[in-house]
Amino acid sequence: MNKKTIITALLALVALAGQGQTFTPIVEDSIDFVITGTTTSSHDNVAMFPCAPIGEIVKFPIVDGKFKVIGRQPRHTFIQIGDNIGNDLRFIVEETPTDINLVTGEVTGSELQQRFIRCQMRERDVDRVAKPWWNSLGDEEKDRIIDMRGGRLPDATAKDSANFLKFEDFMGDRKALVRQNIRENKDNIIPAWYLYTDHDKLNYEEMLEFMREDAAYAHHPAMERPWKVYWGLLQQMSITGKPAPDFEAEAPDGTMHRLSEYTGHGQYVLIDFWASWCGPCIGSFPFMKELHATYKDRGLVFLGVSCDKDRNAWLKALEKHQLPWTALLSPARKGDARELYGITGIPAVILIAPDGKVVSTDLEGEKLKAKLAEIFHE
16 A cells, blocks of 8 residues: 555545544633733723634723733633734733733733743734735725635736735735744643634644644643534645535425435536635635636536525525526535535535546636636636
8 A cells, every 4th residue: 555545535534534523612711811911002901802702801001101911711821912002912820920011012921921922022013014904995995806716816917916916925924924933832831822813824734733632732722613623624635636525405495305316417516615704705706607608518517505594585586686597595504515625614515526526626716717717728
């Protein structure tokens, strides 16, 4: 058995194990904490709130440029303190008192707290250049950059391309910092923050590197979402190149249908996972309608599979957006279509070959457009 075969087999085993995984956070005892600091803000107060996930905001007064934040939270909770002029920093709840200059990042406190602040100050160095440039752009220019990222700007100009490349450079710098901050802190809980905020920007190899059950941060409460995404990714890796998992879903007229009615019959099948409440899903419809018009008579079957729990909301969305392809409903629940395909975020597109095997689970925008052009020899 060669190395590639061994790796593929291991991935399949891990993915199958991941399907039954349930994240169990370790919530530590609540402790009293104190964070004092200074700021140049002219506002009356600073705002503090748990930020992974976001919790209730509590305000504390600023007096002569100084503030004192006190509270009680589970130990190692991530909290954010901001002075309302953009000097926001995240902290780790600990017994050791912390003193911070919100403007300069000068900090005294535990070694862990100091390391966390240093990580964030590196990000500020990038933001000092990136944010003024971004804010200098008009709304239309920003929208065109976003459309280019999603592969939805067919009339891109030279200026659009230049803006896009600059934006990607800044994003690349930011991603590099996230990777650095995680790798330098694998012996503590700091990576839990960066995996909570940036797991969707990491590639498969990086997720495989960082998502370790024996890591110091593995069961921090902020890790629930990263683990779900990771297990979904493993599931997608395990089904790629394999027969598409079958599932049952409901049509608008109430009849039930199986995916196998459409796959394995000599045509490619594209599944678009979406929901009525998903803004990016709705925003992708014009692009998807263009692809449908181009390929519907050339051997590509479109299926729109909604994850809506509210059937009426789904039907209203179908009426409103007039989707020209087959519509099915597979509400989010245990063993649903989304779980079978490792879908942890929507919109998501699955492409299935004429023989019924999964071609890809990660196509969107320009990647999807290019893949279809390749398949249909354009």
